[in-house]
Amino acid sequence: MKIQKTVQIPLFSSLASELKFALLLTSLTFLGLIVGLIGENVPKNMSQGHLIMWGGFGLSYVAGGIPAGYEALKSLFSKRRLDVDLLMVLAALGAASIGQVADGAILLFLFSLSNTLQDWAMGRTKNAISALMELNPEGAIIRRDQIEKWCELDQIKIGDTLIIKPGERIVADSRISQGYTSVDESPITGESHPIDKDFNDFLASGTINLNGSVEAMVIRSAGESTLARLVKLMENAQTQKSRTEYITEKYESPYAILVLIAVPLIFAGLYFWGGLEIKEAWYRTMTFMVVASPCAVVISTPAVMLSAMATAARAGVLFKSSASVDTLAGIRTIAFDKTGTLTQAKMTLKNIVSEDEEYILALAAGLEMHSEHPIAKAIVQAAQEANIRPIELHEAQAIPGYGIEAYFESKTQSDVETVGEKAWAGNLRLARRQGACLSDEYQNILDQFNKQGSSSVVIGVGKKIVGIMFVEDALRVGIADVMSDLKKEGIEHTVMLTGDKKEVAKKVAEQVGLNAYHAELLPEDKLQLIGELSKPIAMIGDGVNDGPALVRADLGVAVASGTDVAIDSADVVLAKNDLGKLVGALRLAKEARKTVLLNLFFAFAVIIIVAPLAVAGKIPLPLGVIAHEGGTVFVVFMGLRLLAYRM
Numbered sequence: 001m002k003i004q005k006t007v008q009i010p011l012f013s014s015l016a017s018e019l020k021f022a023l024l025l026t027s028l029t030f031l032g033l034i035v036g037l038i039g040e041n042v043p044k045n046m047s048q049g050h051l052i053m054w055g056g057f058g059l060s061y062v063a064g065g066i067p068a069g070y071e072a073l074k075s076l077f078s079k080r081r082l083d084v085d086l087l088m089v090l091a092a093l094g095a096a097s098i099g100q101v102a103d104g105a106i107l108l109f110l111f112s113l114s115n116t117l118q119d120w121a122m123g124r125t126k127n128a129i130s131a132l133m134e135l136n137p138e139g140a141i142i143r144r145d146q147i148e149k150w151c152e153l154d155q156i157k158i159g160d161t162l163i164i165k166p167g168e169r170i171v172a173d174s175r176i177s178q179g180y181t182s183v184d185e186s187p188i189t190g191e192s193h194p195i196d197k198d199f200n201d202f203l204a205s206g207t208i209n210l211n212g213s214v215e216a217m218v219i220r221s222a223g224e225s226t227l228a229r230l231v232k233l234m235e236n237a238q239t240q241k242s243r244t245e246y247i248t249e250k251y252e253s254p255y256a257i258l259v260l261i262a263v264p265l266i267f268a269g270l271y272f273w274g275g276l277e278i279k280e281a282w283y284r285t286m287t288f289m290v291v292a293s294p295c296a297v298v299i300s301t302p303a304v305m306l307s308a309m310a311t312a313a314r315a316g317v318l319f320k321s322s323a324s325v326d327t328l329a330g331i332r333t334i335a336f337d338k339t340g341t342l343t344q345a346k347m348t349l350k351n352i353v354s355e356d357e358e359y360i361l362a363l364a365a366g367l368e369m370h371s372e373h374p375i376a377k378a379i380v381q382a383a384q385e386a387n388i389r390p391i392e393l394h395e396a397q398a399i400p401g402y403g404i405e406a407y408f409e410s411k412t413q414s415d416v417e418t419v420g421e422k423a424w425a426g427n428l429r430l431a432r433r434q435g436a437c438l439s440d441e442y443q444n445i446l447d448q449f450n451k452q453g454s455s456s457v458v459i460g461v462g463k464k465i466v467g468i469m470f471v472e473d474a475l476r477v478g479i480a481d482v483m484s485d486l487k488k489e490g491i492e493h494t495v496m497l498t499g500d501k502k503e504v505a506k507k508v509a510e511q512v513g514l515n516a517y518h519a520e521l522l523p524e525d526k527l528q529l530i531g532e533l534s535k536p537i538a539m540i541g542d543g544v545n546d547g548p549a550l551v552r553a554d555l556g557v558a559v560a561s562g563t564d565v566a567i568d569s570a571d572v573v574l575a576k577n578d579l580g581k582l583v584g585a586l587r588l589a590k591e592a593r594k595t596v597l598l599n600l601f602f603a604f605a606v607i608i609i610v611a612p613l614a615v616a617g618k619i620p621l622p623l624g625v626i627a628h629e630g631g632t633v634f635v636v637f638m639g640l641r642l643l644a645y646r647m
């Protein structure tokens with residue numbers, strides 16, 4: 001079954017072939033230039049000289065000019081915008097018109113080279129991501145022939161049953177066969193409000209399951225993996241440009257128009273009022289046009305951003321757009337989720353307080369097998385290790401910030417409307433919501449464990465609490481160092497936003513070295529706090545409950561081990577789950593910002609200094625070409641330099 005592979009591969013191969021084509025054109029332009037120069041310099045009495053020269057330069061103009069001219073005309077007619085590509089082609093033709101054919105060819109070659117280098121940087125990003133994809137192949141839990149197993153995406157077949165937990169992406173088009181839920185279809189429709197899904201309803205591949213734990217029958221083979229989607233997003237990074245890019249882009253077209261208007265005016269001015277000969281006036285005007293083309297300005301930002309994104313991707317930090325690189329550079333406050341972000345996603349069950357430990361573990365595992373939460377994983381694993389079979393429950397619903405609940409008997413399977421009793425597992429808030437009350441004895445034990453930093457899970461049936469479990473969480477390795485490094489990089493404020501109890505939050509905040517903590521938060525509280533804390537703010541999270549806050553923050557960062565909801569909501573994904581990479585990414589982002597400013601300064605300086613000199617006739621065309629295109633190549637190389645940056 002290679003279905004999935006054929007979905008993914010065109011994405012990469014098309015890019016590779018695009019790059020090859022660009023490289024071919026640039027090489028041909030170069031070849032033409034060289035041949036043309038040879039032809040130009042053969043002794044005049046050799047009749048083939050002219051032929052070689054025109055053949056060479058002709059090739060150069062065709063290979064370098066036609067693709068750029070085609071793109072320029074396309075955007076002129078379809079988008080009604082004039083871009084610098086057109087100026088470049090006109091400038092090359094202008095150079096040819098005054099007998100400086102070689103200069104035109106050099107212009108086209110360098111222009112083509114800088115574009116190819118950009119494509120190459122983009123390709124590096126793609127390669128880095130595809131390497132990550134091979135590192136952790138994606139899959140889903142399915143049931144086939146009564147056996148539940150994890151299955152790679154391309155192995156999933158029509159007729160398999162997907163077992164979909166809250167917060168997970170639906171990996172294939174399917175229909176619900178058990179349970180009910182609501183789904184976020186915004187990845188497909190762009191509309192982000194939850195849509196209720198019941199028995200036999202259609203689940204589209206790529207959408208995100210929100211609260212319910214459901215089973216669904218696959219009706220079409222699997223769609224793209226999350227990483228493949230990220231790659232696409234990065235390809236579309238063009239549509240979400242960074243601020244500086246946006247500014248230069250906004251003025252690109254008016255500027256190009258300005259230059260085109262200035263050209264005849266300058267020519268007329270030099271000829272009629274300057275008293276120059278027509279040939280000299282035209283020569284100076286063409287030199288001006290070459291020099292005034294803002295190629296370096298336009299290319300200065302994307303060259304830097306693409307390289308930064310590629311370098312970051314290699315280190316496992318995936319920026320979804322170049323705008324996010326720019327945003328990261330300015331971040332002053334960082335808000336961290338606790339569970340799964342500051343702490344490892346791997347928790348362990350430490351203690352069970354109940355009259356019947358085995359039953360409680362079976363019940364809790366029966367509930368938690370429907371949850372994505374790190375606490376849930378700890379409990380399910382403990383049951384597995386103790387060889388205890390989870391109790392079968394139905395219609396499980398996660399309640400972000402509270403816990404999970406499910407029923408002993410399924411509504412959808414029997415057509416009787418009476419549902420069985422409700423079982424639940426979660427925090428004290430959930431217990432209160434169910435109308436359950438903690439006995440003094442339980443309360444004492446709870447306080448004691450919380451003070452030691454263990455999180456508690458209360459388990460109940462109906463209004464009755466049947467037991468409490470304590471899970472222990474290890475901090476991520478080296479997390480305290482990460483915090484002090486972030487401070488050194490100019491992050492003024494670090495704060496924890498957690499749904500866990502205050503005592504636990506306090507202990508972790510102290511250990512990690514955070515400035516502040518806010519505990520017992522619901523998803524909407526996290527969202528609100530993000531709005532209130534000082535800006536610009538980044539939020540780092542992993543859970544379903546972090547989604548809204550990740551979207552609201554100036555920069556949302558998701559840990560890849562987290563839920564698909566978090567990954568989808570974020571602007572940046574830490575693919576290797578290493579928060580330390582954030583420090584490197586921050587340094588890189590600042591370096592990128594600095595390089596962009598330097599590039600822009602340089603590019604404008606060249607124009608401002610050289611353009612008037614061209615009009616004054618102080619600069620011959622070849623020098624103008626070198627100043628202009630040298631500037632362009634310089635800014636591209638300044639960008640590519642970031643490819644070698646050590647994160």
Ligand code: ADP
Pocket residue numbers: 337338339340368371372373375376400401402403404425426427428455456457497498499500501521543545
């Ligand atoms: P955090 O913000 O620290 O990542 P969450 O908001 O995900 O924490 O969860 C908040 C609290 O809700 C947890 O500390 C836990 O008490 C409870 N909770 C959430 N989901 C579950 C679950 N599946 N099982 C048990 N408790 C849960």
Ligand code: MG
Pocket residue numbers: 337338339340341541542543
């Ligand atoms: Mg979390």
